[in-house]
Amino acid sequence: MTISAASTVTVRVLLFASYAEAAGQTSFTLTLPAPATVASVLRLLRSQASDARLPERPLCAVNLAHARLDAPVASGDEIAILPPLAGG
Amino acid sequence: MTISAASTVTVRVLLFASYAEAAGQTSFTLTLPAPATVASVLRLLRSQASDARLPERPLCAVNLAHARLDAPVASGDEIAILPPLAGG
Amino acid sequence: MTFLTDRPLDLAPLVARVMSPERGGVACFLGVVRDHHEGRTVKRLEYSAYEAMAEAECARVVAEAEAKWEASVALEHRIGRLEIGDVAVAIAAAAAHRDAAFMACRYVIEQVKRRVPLWKREDYADGSQAWVTPRPARPTVERPADATSDAPPVSEHVSHTDWGV
Amino acid sequence: MTFLTDRPLDLAPLVARVMSPERGGVACFLGVVRDHHEGRTVKRLEYSAYEAMAEAECARVVAEAEAKWEASVALEHRIGRLEIGDVAVAIAAAAAHRDAAFMACRYVIEQVKRRVPLWKREDYADGSQAWVTPRPARPTVERPADATSDAPPVSEHVSHTDWGV
Numbered sequence: 180m181t182i183s184a185a186s187t188v189t190v191r192v193l194l195f196a197s198y199a200e201a202a203g204q205t206s207f208t209l210t211l212p213a214p215a216t217v218a219s220v221l222r223l224l225r226s227q228a229s230d231a232r233l234p235e236r237p238l239c240a241v242n243l244a245h246a247r248l249d250a251p252v253a254s255g256d257e258i259a260i261l262p263p264l265a266g267g
Numbered sequence: 268m269t270i271s272a273a274s275t276v277t278v279r280v281l282l283f284a285s286y287a288e289a290a291g292q293t294s295f296t297l298t299l300p301a302p303a304t305v306a307s308v309l310r311l312l313r314s315q316a317s318d319a320r321l322p323e324r325p326l327c328a329v330n331l332a333h334a335r336l337d338a339p340v341a342s343g344d345e346i347a348i349l350p351p352l353a354g355g
Numbered sequence: 356m357t358f359l360t361d362r363p364l365d366l367a368p369l370v371a372r373v374m375s376p377e378r379g380g381v382a383c384f385l386g387v388v389r390d391h392h393e394g395r396t397v398k399r400l401e402y403s404a405y406e407a408m409a410e411a412e413c414a415r416v417v418a419e420a421e422a423k424w425e426a427s428v429a430l431e432h433r434i435g436r437l438e439i440g441d442v443a444v445a446i447a448a449a450a451a452h453r454d455a456a457f458m459a460c461r462y463v464i465e466q467v468k469r470r471v472p473l474w475k476r477e478d479y480a481d482g483s484q485a486w487v488t489p490r491p492a493r494p495t496v497e498r499p500a501d502a503t504s505d506a507p508p509v510s511e512h513v514s515h516t517d518w519g520v
Numbered sequence: 521m522t523f524l525t526d527r528p529l530d531l532a533p534l535v536a537r538v539m540s541p542e543r544g545g546v547a548c549f550l551g552v553v554r555d556h557h558e559g560r561t562v563k564r565l566e567y568s569a570y571e572a573m574a575e576a577e578c579a580r581v582v583a584e585a586e587a588k589w590e591a592s593v594a595l596e597h598r599i600g601r602l603e604i605g606d607v608a609v610a611i612a613a614a615a616a617h618r619d620a621a622f623m624a625c626r627y628v629i630e631q632v633k634r635r636v637p638l639w640k641r642e643d644y645a646d647g648s649q650a651w652v653t654p655r656p657a658r659p660t661v662e663r664p665a666d667a668t669s670d671a672p673p674v675s676e677h678v679s680h681t682d683w684g685v
Binding site for chain 1: 551567568569570572573574576577597608609629632633634635636637638639640641651652653654
């Protein structure tokens with residue numbers, strides 16, 4: 180089965196702090212098959228980043244709000260992968 | 268039995284706020300038989316102040332510290348009878 | 356006077372006194388004169404004190420909080436005439452971590468209310484005045500074991516039968 | 521920016537924003553940069569943020585606290601380079617009574633630590649640097665029922681397996 184434009188999801192991925200340092204970048208675009216979730220974004224990231232090692236269940240956000248790993252993602256969404264928080 | 272000088276206790280009594288207003292005075296001296304306690308000071312006060320009505324167990328202090336009613340008092344002590352506190 | 360003052364209170368110098376690089380958390384409390392009390396409109400009020408004992412009792416409360424939580428504590432209570440919105444009491448408590456800072460701060464305000472000989476007479480909108488009788492205290496913080504001898508049980512504090520008033 | 525700032529924090533304007541004659545208690549908290557962290561001497565540090573989300577998350581935390589305790593809450597968190605003794609976070613919470621003020625203030629600092637996307641890189645006396653990984657949170661305040669959907673469970677927040685670091 181070929182993946183048509185309508186059946187893919189393109190999201191912006193943001194990295195911060197230690198994750199950005201490790202990956203050598205702070206943002207990039209990912210396209211993945213629909214339907215997609217935060218977990219499928221993480222799976223694709225892990226397969227692409229040869230030396231990067233994400234924790235099993237990193238803290239993630241979709242469109243400026245915390246999201247569970249099974250949260251759906253749609254084209255245009257901003258997915259952030261957050262190292263352990265250290266504010267306050 | 269006559270009460271000699273050695274067997275009496277003379278204390279300074281302080282009144283505050285509503286108690287001072289009711290009694291029309293803020294401080295006076297009381298002499299009572301030894302041994303004396305805060306409770307015996309209160310008993311003498313009640314017998315002297317015809318129109319004043321102290322609560323059964325008012326908050327009292329001896330020499331700048333809270334004291335129980337059975338605390339002993341000695342000559343020269345400062346006994347304060349404190350209306351319900353309202354600081355803060 | 357160390358803890359009592361008849362001047363307006365300012366939190367900033369209290370915070371400056373307790374802050375230090377070993378103390379990561381500073382918890383503060385301000386008690387503000389409200390415009391209502393039990394349904395009546397308050398115009399202003401006057402705090403009076405048994406000053407010598409109030410100073411001594413404030414010192415004991417601060418020392419207890421500093422010992423129990425390894426904290427640095429600053430406390431000031433205003434006396435005299437206060438207007439609506441004025442600060443009546445200011446507390447700053449600094450400790451290594453926030454939990455201790457909050458507990459020390461909370462301890463101080465609860466103990467000030469329970470133990471420091473201060474009285475408040477309110478002037479109401481209708482021209483009348485009354486001495487404020489607090490309702491029974493509901494302490495929500497534990498007291499240090501070494502503090503119990505300083506204060507009688509709560510039930511002795513909250514007699515509602517004023518003396519002839 | 522509303523909640524984040526790269527300028528030194530000052531508690532006084534936050535207190536002024538929340539104080540009012542209907543609110544008898546103001547509880548405040550300051551988080552101060554400590555000179556030690558897990559046994560190492562800290563020289564300075566740098567806070568960075570996912571700014572857009574941090575602003576949104578701060579707004580949610582403040583709104584939750586204001587709703588739950590009928591409080592007025594002000595919050596600022598500093599970002600960028602901070603020196604030892606600098607204030608990193610400042611909170612003021614005013615409510616009708618002190619219990620609500622303390623609980624609202626405590627809620628805000630706990631939730632800021634749990635939920636707001638901020639990171640801290642410390643510079644140590646020996647010239648090394650490290651991203652600070654907090655130990656597992658031990659929340660001591662109850663969370664409002666309507667807030668649970670905004671944040672994942674604590675266990676997801678405190679992974680100690682950093683990504684390649």
